[in-house]
Amino acid sequence: MEQRLYCDSPYLEEWQAEVESIVEKGGKYHVVLSRTAFYPGGGGQPSDRGTIDGLAVEDVYEQDGHIYHVLGKPIEKKAVACRLDFSRRFDLMQQHTGQHLLSAVLYRLYGCKTSSLHMGEDELSIDVELPEMSGEMLIAVEDMANEYIYRDLPVVIHCVTAEEASKIELRKAPPKEGEVRIVEITSIDRSPCCGTHVKRTGEIGIVKIVKTEKRGNETRVYFKCGKRALKDYQLKQDIVTGLVRLYRMSESDVLAKAEAAFSQLKNVQKELAEMKDRALRAEATGLASSSKSRIIEKAYSDKSFADIIILAKYIIESGDFIVILGSIPDKRLLFAHSGKFGINCGQTLKEHLPAFKGKGGGKDNWANGGFNALDDMERFRAFLLDTLSKKGIT
Numbered sequence: 001m002e003q004r005l006y007c008d009s010p011y012l013e014e015w016q017a018e019v020e021s022i023v024e025k026g027g028k029y030h031v032v033l034s035r036t037a038f039y040p041g042g043g044g045q046p047s048d049r050g051t052i053d054g055l056a057v058e059d060v061y062e063q064d065g066h067i068y069h070v071l072g073k074p075i076e077k078k079a080v081a082c083r084l085d086f087s088r089r090f091d092l093m094q095q096h097t098g099q100h101l102l103s104a105v106l107y108r109l110y111g112c113k114t115s116s117l118h119m120g121e122d123e124l125s126i127d128v129e130l131p132e133m134s135g136e137m138l139i140a141v142e143d144m145a146n147e148y149i150y151r152d153l154p155v156v157i158h159c160v161t162a163e164e165a166s167k168i169e170l171r172k173a174p175p176k177e178g179e180v181r182i183v184e185i186t187s188i189d190r191s192p193c194c195g196t197h198v199k200r201t202g203e204i205g206i207v208k209i210v211k212t213e214k215r216g217n218e219t220r221v222y223f224k225c226g227k228r229a230l231k232d233y234q235l236k237q238d239i240v241t242g243l244v245r246l247y248r249m250s251e252s253d254v255l256a257k258a259e260a261a262f263s264q265l266k267n268v269q270k271e272l273a274e275m276k277d278r279a280l281r282a283e284a285t286g287l288a289s290s291s292k293s294r295i296i297e298k299a300y301s302d303k304s305f306a307d308i309i310i311l312a313k314y315i316i317e318s319g320d321f322i323v324i325l326g327s328i329p330d331k332r333l334l335f336a337h338s339g340k341f342g343i344n345c346g347q348t349l350k351e352h353l354p355a356f357k358g359k360g361g362g363k364d365n366w367a368n369g370g371f372n373a374l375d376d377m378e379r380f381r382a383f384l385l386d387t388l389s390k391k392g393i394t
Contacts, residue, residue, distance in 0.1 A: 001065055003035035010093060010196040012037045013086045019078055030068040031075060037084055040067045044117030045096050045195040050084040053077060089196065091227055095124050097155055097197040098204045098225030104189035105145045107171055115218060125222045133219050138209050145207045148188055152202035158182040165192065205229065280307060284314030288321065293394055297385065299326035308334050322393065324384055326377055333377050335384060336366040356380040
């Protein structure tokens with residue numbers, strides 16, 4: 001088995017190794033090295049990235065006891081120089097150790113276990129066995145977790161047998177066979193884990209909970225640690241500063257102002273929606289009463305397709321009509337009727353839209369299609385009118 005440098009040397013950035021084997025799969029080259037610091041992923045932590053002899057490592061995974069490094073090109077040499085993307089690795093170490101600390105605090109304060117970890121490139125969350133978490137609980141968890149960060153406690157790795165692990169008080173159950181790797185935050189937490197971690201809690205920097213979601217009998221807790229938390233704070237500070245400048249008031253008053261403005265906006269939007277509805281109803285009545293044909297067709301440059309739908313419904317409510325209405329801004333066309341015509345709108349669109357580079361469909365008496373170009377929509381509109389004319393409908 002290859003030497004796994006990440007287990008004992010998680011801060012190693014460069015090393016030399018020999019190529020043990022190369023397997024080509026689907027145009028990619030899966031390389032096994034004699035020694036590697038690339039973590040293959042596991043325990044919720046993503047795999048590492050970096051280079052092998054200047055070639056980008058696209059993925060790292062473990063299979064059948066070997067660690068494979070996926071490259072886009074073959075390696076020509078036996079001895080190779082490896083470089084880890086340590087900035088990414090350190091970020092993942094901050095998040096992973098921060099997760100251990102947060103889970104330990106949740107267990108200490110509320111006796112709840114962490115059932116799963118989700119660690120992505122941008123988002124980080126855990127599912128905890130609590131149906132609800134109040135704001136006061138979240139603050140208490142944050143305060144205690146960050147207090148342990150300030151104490152700069154050692155993070156120690158122990159490798160023991162499964163039998164030895166069964167005799168140690170751990171936050172979650174260890175594997176029942178093989179070597180067990182235990183990550184210990186001194187005096188706070190012991191948990192079996194195969195991932196990479198910082199040496200001391202101070203390197204986590206900060207733990208900040210950003211939101212929670214109820215998921216059945218559990219709560220999903222989203223949080224950020226270290227540099228991710230710093231970038232998140234910088235972004236949100238920019239937003240607050242912009243609002244302070246916009247409203248010309250202190251930070252403490254911005255939220256109340258924004259809430260009041262939002263409430264006012266909702267009222268205005270409701271009034272506008274009601275006015276638009278009345279206007280569309282009046283327009284539909286006018287079109288229906290003045291039409292000398294059973295077909296009402298028009299393309300609008302000032303209406304969205306959502307407006308077209310409302311207008312068409314009101315027209316059809318006014319009498320037995322076929323409507324062919326188009327929204328020029330949305331490049332969408334509606335083909336519908338009152339139900340008194342022997343025409344299947346959905347089937348017509350399904351059969352003929354592809355010839356006009358359109359996509360769509362619908363029911364017997366109500367269908368719509370979208371187009372990439374207005375010329376295609378106009379040609380299809382003309383096609384529908386011609387089809388109806390041949391059926392004697394004018």
